[in-house]
Amino acid sequence: MRNLRSAGGIALLAAISLTGGCGLIASSPDESPIPADPTMLAFVDPSTIAGLSTRTITGTRDQHVHISYPVLPNAPGLTDKLRAEVTAELRAFDLAAPRPAPATPDEPHTAKPPELNVDWQLTAYSPQVIGVRLRTGRFTGGVWHDSLCTIWYDRATGRAVDSPGLLKEGALAAVAARVKRELARDGPDVRPGRVRPDTGTFDSMDFNRRGDLVVEFDDEQVAARYLGRVAVAVPNREAATLLSGVGALARAAAQSIPPGKPPPSAAFDRRYPQARSSRAGTVDCAVAKCVALTFDDGPGRYTSRLLSILTEHGARATFFMVGSNVVAQPALLRRIRDEGSLIADHSWSHRNLAPLSSARVGDQLSRTQDAVAEAVGQTPTLMRAPYGSLSPTVVQVARQLGLSIVMWNVDTRDGPDETADDVAARAIGGARRGAIIGMHDVYSATIDAIPRILTTLTQEGYVFVTVPELFPGDHMEPGHIYVSGETTPANATSPPPSSP
Numbered sequence: 339m340r341n342l343r344s345a346g347g348i349a350l351l352a353a354i355s356l357t358g359g360c361g362l363i364a365s366s367p368d369e370s371p372i373p374a375d376p377t378m379l380a381f382v383d384p385s386t387i388a389g390l391s392t393r394t395i396t397g398t399r400d401q402h403v404h405i406s407y408p409v410l411p412n413a414p415g416l417t418d419k420l421r422a423e424v425t426a427e428l429r430a431f432d433l434a435a436p437r438p439a440p441a442t443p444d445e446p447h448t449a450k451p452p453e454l455n456v457d458w459q460l461t462a463y464s465p466q467v468i469g470v471r472l473r474t475g476r477f478t479g480g481v482w483h484d485s486l487c488t489i490w491y492d493r494a495t496g497r498a499v500d501s502p503g504l505l506k507e508g509a510l511a512a513v514a515a516r517v518k519r520e521l522a523r524d525g526p527d528v529r530p531g532r533v534r535p536d537t538g539t540f541d542s543m544d545f546n547r548r549g550d551l552v553v554e555f556d557d558e559q560v561a562a563r564y565l566g567r568v569a570v571a572v573p574n575r576e577a578a579t580l581l582s583g584v585g586a587l588a589r590a591a592a593q594s595i596p597p598g599k600p601p602p603s604a605a606f607d608r609r610y611p612q613a614r615s616s617r618a619g620t621v622d623c624a625v626a627k628c629v630a631l632t633f634d635d636g637p638g639r640y641t642s643r644l645l646s647i648l649t650e651h652g653a654r655a656t657f658f659m660v661g662s663n664v665v666a667q668p669a670l671l672r673r674i675r676d677e678g679s680l681i682a683d684h685s686w687s688h689r690n691l692a693p694l695s696s697a698r699v700g701d702q703l704s705r706t707q708d709a710v711a712e713a714v715g716q717t718p719t720l721m722r723a724p725y726g727s728l729s730p731t732v733v734q735v736a737r738q739l740g741l742s743i744v745m746w747n748v749d750t751r752d753g754p755d756e757t758a759d760d761v762a763a764r765a766i767g768g769a770r771r772g773a774i775i776g777m778h779d780v781y782s783a784t785i786d787a788i789p790r791i792l793t794t795l796t797q798e799g800y801v802f803v804t805v806p807e808l809f810p811g812d813h814m815e816p817g818h819i820y821v822s823g824e825t826t827p828a829n830a831t832s833p834p835p836s837s838p
């Protein structure tokens with residue numbers, strides 16, 4: 339649903355997005371090369387950049403925090419700046435968010451605990467300049483709040499700059515005045531008086547394909563919430579006189595973004611076969627003592643090391659991946675497929691899905707299915723909800739998308755502050771026939787624990803398979819919740835027997 343109002347070549351766009359809070363992702367890179375709306379941005383397809391990887395920061399176990407940012411090749415100054423930005427966001431969230439008590443079986447978490455979610459897009463990538471747009475979503479009670487921030491990186495000097503660095507000395511005042519004038523035409527619920535010529539107000543500036551300067555505002559920064567995204571485009575010719583050297587390079591880079599691939603048709607159109615381990619059928623878990631290792635939140639910087647360890651030990655695993663990481667590293671996904679492990683769906687941006695509408699849940703899950711299918715030619719049939727947080731809506735959407743819901747029955751409680759010794763001890767101590775062991779391939783200590791887990795459990799007679807192989811005929815039912823391979827699918831979703 340969109341409401342587009344234009345005035346003298348400058349548009350204020352109010353869009354109510356259906357993209358899981360990540361306002362603009364739907365706008366690209368699938369837009370036509372010259373979109374009608376001048377505030378629409380084009381984005382660079384990260385899979386086209388060799389050497390790009392992602393970093394993930396999570397909170398402590400009782401926090402719903404998931405931060406992802408890109409690491410671009412040969413741009414250490416950019417990595418430092420992005421890390422500093424997201425660390426500041428995390429610190430602010432820590433101060434603002436009430437800390438929930440750890441969930442217990444008697445008192446599970448409420449459906450809407452505080453949450454911090456950061457993801458990213460590339461708004462420019464050239465030999466001269468890189469633009470990274472961070473979208474930060476925050477829930478600390480009340481309503482979800484999205485904010486945007488675009489960092490620019492000048493490769494010649496190795497320096498990262500905030501968005502106002504796109505402008506010449508003193509030009510921010512002129513841009514602010516221009517933006518104010520445009521906003522003033524847009525009715526009583528837009529407040530141009532809030533526009534100040536400072537870095538905080540103008541922290542997200544980019545260019546569209548035409549080279550217009552696009553200024554974006556955060557939720558409720560300059561307009562009532564119901565107006566949704568508010569952005570102003572300053573036409574190319576006018577903006578040209580205001581740009582710094584970096585700004586001119588950034589504009590040229592944005593104008594040269596190649597048109598994106600056509601939007602993938604929905605995964606459930608069965609264009610791609612269902613994902614299956616390339617080694618499925620080689621182990622009979624009715625006979626062998628099978629166990630399934632599962633890794634969430636990747637692929638990340640340790641995934642490749644993990645794969646080498648698994649392969650060395652003849653082990654396979656199931657990877658529940660975050661879509662925004664998937665698109666950055668398609669070659670790594672193909673390696674996972676080729677080495678017999680299985681790729682599964684862990685949502686697009688790791689939002690807590692439980693409070694979201696079915697449209698947003700569907701978007702989070704199907705976009706990741708599509709991204710995996712594009713990379714490896716197979717559509718995932720398993721999903722795990724971020725934070726293990728389910729709602730009837732999530733279950734229903736999973737069923738519609740052909741996804742079985744996989745939980746875990748051995749919790750290694752791995753995390754940023756855990757040791758390899760503890761993670762290994764919990765995995766080994768919890769292992770039993772048919773177990774689904776939960777871990778994360780974004781923590782170094784987790785990877786350090788893997789050789790010990792594999793060696794010890796192999797000595798105990800275990801065989802490491804992908805999750806579907808735990809079940810007869812590899813059969814899992816879409817929309818069913820599987821906690822382990824110890825129960826039949828029919829039992830897995832039954833309510834627990836009441837006590838006598």
Ligand code: ZN
Nearest residue numbers: 634635724725
């Ligand atoms: Zn996760």
